[in-house]
Amino acid sequence: MNTSENTTTGVAILGSGNIGTDLLIKIQEKCPSLHVEMMVGIDPDSDGLAKARARGVKTTHEGIDGLINDTDVLERTKIVFDATSAGAHARHHELLTAHGKRIVDLTPAAIGPYVVPVANLKEHIDQPNVNMVTCGGQATIPIIWALSQLTEVFYGEIVASISSRSAGPGTRANIDEFTVTTSRGIEQVGGAQKGKAIIILNPADPPLIMRDTVYALCKPADQDKLAAAIKDVVKEVALYVPGYRLVQEPVFELFDEPGIFIPGTGHVTCLKVSTFLEVEGAGDYLPKYAGNLDIMTSAAMRVGEIIAKRLQAL
């Protein structure tokens, strides 16, 4: 018996759009511990399904039912990545959990807990369904989380700027979901008492690489230690998202009495920490400027990898 068969875990990808297809290529080329058993779409003519077929992956254009009804494939599939939509995810969740499958949810549905690999994956490793927050969340929550390990973060705010060309129709029709979900992730995963998220779509041509700026208003603490923590967490994220990097040294500004005034909250004496990040994509299926999509697929693959290891160990 081939030893690799003992250590690879079967996975399926729901959704044959940009995200699903990029994830397929990533897993096949970069992740020997996962094996894509099936690519699930609803459009037989989609580029994603054609790519999958050309790469020797079984496909179905009958949606989730195509997977559920293929008993052999279903048997081999342990983890399912959902790159469809929040609306479709609810049904996918029900069917898949009924069959005992583990789910990595890349939609904004958030039926399961938010997961940012570097911050809280360990905590949720045995959950039947985990949610990948948003691209902006994957890029910025690690910084807030790193700071909140060392000091109190009263307020965390992020600005994600992505190229217009990398924002698909789903993102565009649901822009509120980005701001709301990312804000919650900053609080629930990042550990900030209050979170705020802003997203900008910039149409510049040639397209701009994803930029993320993180502002944290913290209880004053040793600035060298905070700067080191930021750099360490950036390195850790870069292990699974190679194009993730700091653009500037972190900027610290101390606001003594009376502090910064936040309407509805009052004066906050604090240390303001500004972190400037850039996310360049790996260029697997999507162009390099689409770091926003790359960080979602890279982080999801990382989550899949770790869940697979856990399943193998059980």
Add this chain to the structure above:
Amino acid sequence: MTDQKLIINDCTLRDGMHALAHQYTVDQMVEIAKKLDEAKIDLIEVSHGDGLNGNSVNYGFSRHTEEEYITAVRDVLTHSKLAALLLPGIGTREDIKMAKDLGVDTIRIATHCTEADISRQHIEYARSLDMDVVGFLMMAHMIPTSQLVEQAKLMESYGAHCVYVTDSAGALLMHETTEKITAMRENLDVQIGFHNHHNLGLGVANTILAIEAGAHRVDGSVAGMGAGAGNCPLEVLIAVTERMNINTGVDLYPLMDAADKLVRPLQQRPVQTDGNALMLGYAGVYSSFLLHTERAAKLHDVDPRDILVELGNRRMIGGQEDMIVDVALDLKRKKTT
């Protein structure tokens, strides 16, 4: 020109927030609102400078909550209707609901001129609340007129009652204003609006051209109180429209009083076409970058004009205030190496 009465939308209390780093007191707003109401302005916009829920480290925190400002202004209006601004990506439908519940009549949904489709959620939602809904296409100087019309038609299709050509950088030349408004009038069935900034000194001139080309709604602020070199100065616009026999229904004297006695004394940094403000129009940069740029230039010891030109080179758009510090840090590094 249209036969309908021109609708005047005041921005003193919203765009004017930029000029004060969002620090109006409630009392100051109320006093100005009373004069605007006395002048019979149709619509008075109240929001954070960057729209509802704009309170942030990135754009600045206002002195009071939006609920406090909106409620206080609402309570003194006898004629004027209330408007609010919202930028998808910053504010959400929840903020529209809040505004509606507080008595806001008109919601203006602003996107960058190429990104109209992110406004669908908000325009449709505001229509479902029975609000007067305006689509606001910012930085309109950046794209050809044909593309602007396509984007405007999207907003029209989502249900906007009016779509604006918004010259956020005060960069539109006179023939461009006429061309854009004319094309919008020819291709859309809904009302057309015009909002601009005085960075190239064309605040009133371009607004008059927009009216002549058929705009139904135009914006202005008392004493120009707005981002950059300010908006089209409203009292000047009304003086000119009166001389031209254009019917606005607005009284000039209360506006002049508001400009001289209430607004200009508040301007710690004069709202005028000085070097940095002129640079915005010249380089085609979002007007509200002005104060943020001057602050970053001082903090990091670089020339504010260099920051503005570089922001223009990088094709930065409205909302990307975080990139001002990023550019300042790059320039500082270049200077020291």
